[in-house]
Amino acid sequence: AHFEDYTVEADPMDRLLDCLHTVKWEQDSSLALRRSCAHGICGSDAVLVNGKNELACKVLVKDLKQPIQVEPIRGLRQIKDFIVDFDPFFAGYKAVKPWLITDDSEREPTAERIQSPEEREAFDDTTKCILCAACTTSCPIFWSDEEYVGPAAIVNAHRFIFDSRDRGARERLEILSQHNGAFKCRTAFNCTDACPRGIKVTKAIQEVKRAALFETF
Structure with missing residues (x-):
């Protein structure tokens, strides 16, 4: 691995993704990057920018120290x-069963599952995850332990554990109580700082830990 230097003329309001496009389209067509929607929704263009995880489509040139280092x-x-x-990222995500689990009797419900605003509020924050991996790849535990499911997986487990319509909370908490689960977290807050959606990731992880220790479902 090595660094390459590129010089790009950019407006202060240009996004970093615009600069990367300029490099790829006008200077070096071999440059490989991921991007899709370019509006901070798909989560495909997370990169390390000046030492911090960012979505290239959201961060503006004016907000970055020059020269910009992208990794x-x-x-x-x-x-x-x-x-x-x-x-490995999606393996951790799938391990926590990030889908609605219902009773067998509810396989073909005859009516909608009613949920109050208060019940929705319990997990509203963690529904914002776009699986960009910015949180997980900013975590020092994940860097050193490939078995750790990572913050994004725990956030997506939280989204269903605290959903009043779901019946799989106990099963997920058992998964996250294992050696590679939520208790690996050392509360560094890197994940919260890195999240481009503003999710309180560390708070969600702590709520999962408390649920594993004290809650009954």
């Missing part, structure tokens, strides 16, 4: 340039 996110194997192998 692939850490903790996942680099494939080429800014492309990393997301398989």
